[in-house]
Amino acid sequence: MPLANGRSYLAIPGPSVVPDAVLRAMHRAAPNIYEGELPDMMPGIVADLKRVARTDHFAAIYMGNGHAAWEAALANTLAAGDRVLLLATGFFAHGWAQVAKARGIEVDTLDFGNGGPVDAGRVTEALRQDKAHQIKAVLAVHVDTSSSNRNAFAPLRAVLDDLEHPALLIADCIAGMGCDRFEMDASGVDVAITASQKGLMCPPGLGFVFFNDRAAAARRAQARVSAYWDWTPRAEPQAFWQYSGGTAPTHHLYGLRAALNMIHAEGMEAIWARHAALARAIWAAVEHWGQSGPMRLNIADPSLRSHAVTAIHIGKPHGTALRRWCEERAGVTLGIGLGLGTEDDPQSEGVFRIGHMGHVNAHMVLGVLGVIEAGLAALAIPHRPGGVAAAAQAIAAA
Ligand SMILES: *Cc1c(COP(=O)(O)O)cnc(C)c1O
Numbered sequence: 319m320p321l322a323n324g325r326s327y328l329a330i331p332g333p334s335v336v337p338d339a340v341l342r343a344m345h346r347a348a349p350n351i352y353e354g355e356l357p358d359m360m361p362g363i364v365a366d367l368k369r370v371a372r373t374d375h376f377a378a379i380y381m382g383n384g385h386a387a388w389e390a391a392l393a394n395t396l397a398a399g400d401r402v403l404l405l406a407t408g409f410f411a412h413g414w415a416q417v418a419k420a421r422g423i424e425v426d427t428l429d430f431g432n433g434g435p436v437d438a439g440r441v442t443e444a445l446r447q448d449k450a451h452q453i454k455a456v457l458a459v460h461v462d463t464s465s466s467n468r469n470a471f472a473p474l475r476a477v478l479d480d481l482e483h484p485a486l487l488i489a490d491c492i493a494g495m496g497c498d499r500f501e502m503d504a505s506g507v508d509v510a511i512t513a514s515q516k517g518l519m520c521p522p523g524l525g526f527v528f529f530n531d532r533a534a535a536a537r538r539a540q541a542r543v544s545a546y547w548d549w550t551p552r553a554e555p556q557a558f559w560q561y562s563g564g565t566a567p568t569h570h571l572y573g574l575r576a577a578l579n580m581i582h583a584e585g586m587e588a589i590w591a592r593h594a595a596l597a598r599a600i601w602a603a604v605e606h607w608g609q610s611g612p613m614r615l616n617i618a619d620p621s622l623r624s625h626a627v628t629a630i631h632i633g634k635p636h637g638t639a640l641r642r643w644c645e646e647r648a649g650v651t652l653g654i655g656l657g658l659g660t661e662d663d664p665q666s667e668g669v670f671r672i673g674h675m676g677h678v679n680a681h682m683v684l685g686v687l688g689v690i691e692a693g694l695a696a697l698a699i700p701h702r703p704g705g706v707a708a709a710a711q712a713i714a715a716a
Pocket residue numbers: 332383384385386410459461462463490491492493513522
C-alpha cells in the first residue's frame with residue numbers, strides 16, 4: 319500500500335533540501351535593485367561566501383548553475399588553443415572537459431576511473447613532460463557526484479610547486495563545498511567554483527567562482543573575455559549587479575543570505591563534522607546490508623569517500639526498482655546512477671545515490687535508510703537485515 323502522502327523527501331545529490339528559513343527569506347515582494355537593502359547586503363554575502371570557501375581573495379556571483387561556473391572559470395583564465403590537464407575521477411570531470419573543448423581549449427585527460435582519487439604520481443609524470451609549460455591549468459573535481467569520491471588539492475599544489483610548473487590549479491567544488499572539508503587558500507587552489515543548490519542549501523540558479531591573485535593575473539593576460547563571463551566587475555560586491563552584471567537574482571540572494579546565516583551560525587568545522595558523522599551512518603547501513611547480497615559502496619576506502627553523496631551498487635534491475643519503490647511507496651526520492659555503467663549496465667541502472675549534502679540531520683538520514691531497508695524487504699532484494707540499526711549505532715557513537 320502506498321505510504322507516500324506526507325512531506326516528500328528529496329535525497330538526490332542536488333538540488334538538495336532547501337531549509338524553511340531559506341524559503342521564507344525568498345517569499346517576499348520584489349525589492350529595489352538599485353539601492354537599499356539588497357545592494358547593501360552584497361558585501362556581507364561576498365565576505366560570508368569567502369568564509370565558506372576558506373579564501374581571503376575574490377568571489378564572483380553568476381546567475382547560473384554549476385555549468386555556468388564551469389564556463390566562467392575557463393572563460394576568465396584560458397583562451398582557445400590553450401592546453402589544460404584534466405584529472406578525471408568521474409562523470410562530472412568529463413562534462414567539464416566538454417565545456418572546455420567547446421571553448422576551443424585543448425584538453426589532455428588523465429583518467430583515474432570511478433573508484434578512487436587522483437594519483438599524484440601520474441600527475442607529476444604528465445607535468446614533468448611539459449617542459450615548455452604549455453599546460454596552462456590543471457582541472458580537478460573535489461567531489462565527483464557520480465562516483466562519490468573525494469580529491470585533495472594540497473598534494474596537487476605540491477606537485478605543481480615541486481616542478482615549478484606555473485599552471486593554475488582549478489577546482490570544481492560544486493558538490494563538496496559546505497559538506498566536505500575544502501580550504502581554498504590553504505591548499506593552494508587558484509580558482510574554485512561552486513553552485514547554490516548543493517551544500518549551500520539554496521535552489522539552483524547561482525554559480526560562484528572564487529579566484530586568487532594568480533588567477534586574476536591570468537584574467538588580465540587574456541586578450542578578451544566576454545562581457546557576461548568577465549569576473550572583474552562581478553568581484554566588486556557593491557557595484558556589480560547594478561552596473562555590469564544585469565538584473566540581480568533578487569530572491570536567490572535573499573535565500574543565500576539566510577543560508578549563509580545558518581552556515582556560519584553552525585560553523586564550518588561543525589558542518590564538516592556533521593556531514594562526516596551522517597556519512598558514516600549511511601556507510602554503516604550499506605556495509606551491513608551488503609554482508610549478504612549485492613549492495614556495495616562504490617568507493618571502497620572510507621578515507622576517500624565524500625561526506626556529501628554516496629554511490630551504491632545494487633545491480634540491475636534492483637537499482638531502478640528500489641528507487642521507484644522508495645518514491646512511490648514512501649515519498650523518498652533517491653538519486654539515479656550516473657557514469658558508473660558497465661558493459662552489462664551501460665546506463666548505471668544498477669547504481670543509486672544518496673545525497674546527504676547541506677540541510678541534513680540524523681533523523682533525515684535514518685528516515686531515508688529506514689525507507690531503503692523497507693524497500694529491500696518489500697522487493698525481496700537480497701540483503702542482511704539490520705542496516706538501520708547499524709546506522710543508529712553509528713549515530714549514537716558520533
Ligand atoms: C552538480 C555538479 C555539477 C553541475 O552542476 P549544475 O548546477 O547541474 O550545472 C558539476 N560538477 C559537480 C561535481 C557537481 O556535483
